[in-house]
């Protein structure tokens with residue numbers, strides 16, 4: 001397929017690389033960030049532009065990978081009748097693209113994507129489409145880059161997935177960041193915690209997170225919990241989260 005990528009950030013870079021590896025042609029990269037767009041275009045042996053009026057008109061698929069709040073502005077006055085146009089956001093309705101083309105949809109990668117990740121990283125794909133043509137094309141494109149089954153997810157379902165994804169990925173990572181900062185301050189090594197982090201994540205492939213819970217909160221070890229809270233009294237952010245999480249674990253049914 002011939003694809004135009006709109007955006008030059010994390011999702012544009014990772015999906016573009018996957019498309020190339022699957023044998024598709026990137027016809028053009030459009031981005032307001034001219035240097036990032038030309039960098040990707042060089043990598044993919046294609047052209048780039050930072051002028052909306054110069055967007056190539058003859059591709060099969062146009063993929064919009066810009067921040068959720070910028071999609072409206074980017075598609076303003078963009079007309080690609082007859083073409084399949086999709087954005088990559090979980091929490092934005094596909095209807096935002098209805099004036100761009102009657103064949104519009106969503107191409108949502110349920111993965112935490114960063115430019116520098118390897119092209120082999122597995123990405124579960126969720127798609128939504130306005131009509132049979134865009135569904136068939138987006139499904140084919142998703143299948144070409146994902147070894148897992150491609151799922152269909154309308155606006156309401158993607159929004160729910162996004163909430164769950166924020167909790168398991170973004171919030172967990174923030175806890176790592178707080179713990180790393182705490183370790184640095186206390187002169188202990190955060191790296192020594194990596195086997196524990198990996199074991200905890202891997203365990204939930206076989207048992208549910210509720211069953212997998214360990215630690216002083218679920219055991220109701222009150223003296224230990226008090227010692228921890230006392231130790232965190234000069235670190236308000238971690239102190240508040242520790243108390244909140246302990247209560248949440250103890251009240252969890």
Ligand SMILES: NC(=O)c1ccc[n+]([C@@H]2O[C@H](COP(=O)([O-])OP(=O)(O)OC[C@H]3O[C@@H](n4cnc5c(N)ncnc54)[C@H](OP(=O)(O)O)[C@@H]3O)[C@@H](O)[C@H]2O)c1
Nearest residue numbers: 007008009010011033065066067068070088089111112113
């Ligand atoms: N990253 C993920 O893990 C992930 C996963 C699934 C879905 N998504 C979705 O994919 C979309 C893109 O996310 P991302 O992580 O790739 O974002 P990103 O890395 O921040 O890249 C955003 C791109 O959009 C451009 N941009 C920002 N504001 C703009 C504006 N007002 N007008 C025009 N272009 C603008 C940026 O250009 P500049 O360099 O000039 O700022 C950059 O090229 C979002 O809808 C997000 O919800 C992300």
